[in-house]
């Protein structure tokens with residue numbers, strides 16, 4: 001298999017706060033991910049995983065360094081251009097699901113299509129189809145809160161993939177779920193996101209799901225410390 | 240997306256109810272307070288409404304309808320000789336004390352009308368006949384007065400009820416007998432108590448021979464002459480003051496006695512100020528409540544707007560969503576509030592107290608204000624959403 005670079009971050013710096021109380025979240029960070037792979041970002045709390053993910057997703061602009069996603073430079077884009085970029089290229093799965101409780105399950109899944117300008121009918125049809133794929137046929141019209149945590153996260157996966165984005169970004173997708181449900185969710189992410197042109201980046205603390213990764217990037221103090229192919233070669237403190 | 244925006248709004252019944260309550264309450268407050276204000280103000284020119292004629296003529300110093308500067312009876316002849324006058328009738332108005340059978344005194348507005356023409360007589364009698372005013376020592380009392388001056392009786396169960404006055408009952412004005420021959424339906428006045436109608440000549444005796452009793456003259460133009468034209472002629476030829484009697488607040492003319500009365504009370508009494516303060520307070524509270532409820536609606540949804548923003552929704556789409564939500568909530572809230580104000584107003588009109596005049600203009604103004612509040616809230620929401628960092632979606 002030939003893989004092209006999907007995401008490349010070079011010498012990215014991000015810090016928060018004022019001069020006296022400065023927190024360096026990313027420190028000359030280099031990172032890359034390929035199409036067709038599922039890469040995990042692991043590391044201790046506060047090491048900068050979410051920050052790196054936000055930079056890749058174009059929701060956070062670095063103070064310096066380069067970000068390239070599918071050949072497009074994100075640093076230097078305006079907010080509006082970043083919005084358009086996200087709309088076309090990104091799917092999100094959040095730790096806390098972020099489903100809109102006042103909308104039905106299917107309406108939540110329709111959102112990415114609707115903001116791309118799809119008609120209500122087309123969006124509904126596609127959303128219904130993907131909900132069936134994640135095993136939620138028959139639950140379309142209910143409210144998200146009526147579902148279990150695992151089911152809600154499946155709705156979120158459906159929402160993240162309904163518009164077939166090339167880059168799927170998941171921040172702690174299993175940490176609000178129990179072990180078995182977490183495993184099911186990872187199975188689903190792996191299965192549904194397997195596409196030669198798609199790249200999946202998953203931030204996690206959860207060592208039990210390491211086995212779903214093609215590669216694991218270990219972060220420490222705002223830097224990628226190393227990248228391994230086999231989770232068993234990771235620092236045992238994570239396991 | 241706009242359809243989803245509405246579903247977001249309607250999805251949470253509890254929050255929606257809160258939001259609508261806030262908007263409806265403020266719309267109610269605005270419409271209600273303004274209507275009562277105009278109701279009170281419309282009571283100031285009640286004599287012009289109750290004593291019906293096309294033109295009123297008064298002493299040139301008179302400023303408003305409740306202000307009598309009696310003229311000599313001979314002025315009547317001068318007015319009658321003005322070209323374009325079909326007829327002119329004398330009118331006496333004064334505030335007097337009426338003594339009830341039980342010895343209590345009540346303030347009344349005495350209206351003495353011309354016994355030949357009955358010009359200025361009440362439009363509607365619920366009991367009795369206007370012609371009976373020609374009998375000696377007779378008066379016609381309005382319904383409110385009949386109630387107010389009625390006899391208190393203690394029932395067998397100890398409850399005190401009021402038996403309203405009816406034709407045949409008698410009271411005294413300045414020790415002169417006043418026998419009721421009719422009960423009329425007229426509008427209540429701001430000053431001077433209930434209306435008691437009698438003839439012009441008898442009014443003279445009730446006022447114990449006051450030197451002059453001609454408070455106003457009621458004048459009718461001949462066909463082809465407008466009230467305004469006639470007013471000008473009368474003023475030019477007699478030096479008296481002539482008024483038109485249009486009472487529609489939105490397009491009353493410069494010569495309108497109602498208008499002059501309205502503004503006289505506006506300038507010379509504390510009523511407009513105290514009521515105006517209440518209206519302003521109503522508006523202020525209304526704006527604060529509805530702005531606040533919509534703002535908290537936006538705050539509660541901010542997290543979700545941030546998620547939608549992260550997914551790539553442009554500010555244009557997000558703004559449209561907020562506008563649709565705000566205007567929809569505003570419209571429904573206005574509808575509920577205006578409906579409630581109408582319902583309360585109907586009860587008030589039935590009871591006659593406090594006065595309540597809900598002009599369509601009040602409703603339109605309330606609508607404009609409610610929508611304005613919704614717009615401003617939407618804009619605040621949009622600013623809030625535009626400031627929210629899409630990156631926050633990753634934080635718990």
Ligand SMILES: Nc1ncnc2c1ncn2[C@@H]1O[C@H](COP(=O)(O)OP(=O)(O)OP(=O)(O)O)[C@@H](O)[C@H]1O
Pocket residue numbers: 016017023024025043044045046047048049050051052205
């Ligand atoms: N908006 C912010 N303002 C101030 N400091 C921030 C902000 N976001 C992140 N930080 C800081 O930057 C550092 C990296 O944070 P980040 O959220 O990327 O860590 P993380 O690896 O995702 O941690 P966790 O595993 O707990 O989620 C932390 O020290 C954090 O306190």
Ligand SMILES: [Mg+2]
Pocket residue numbers: 049050051
């Ligand atoms: Mg994190």
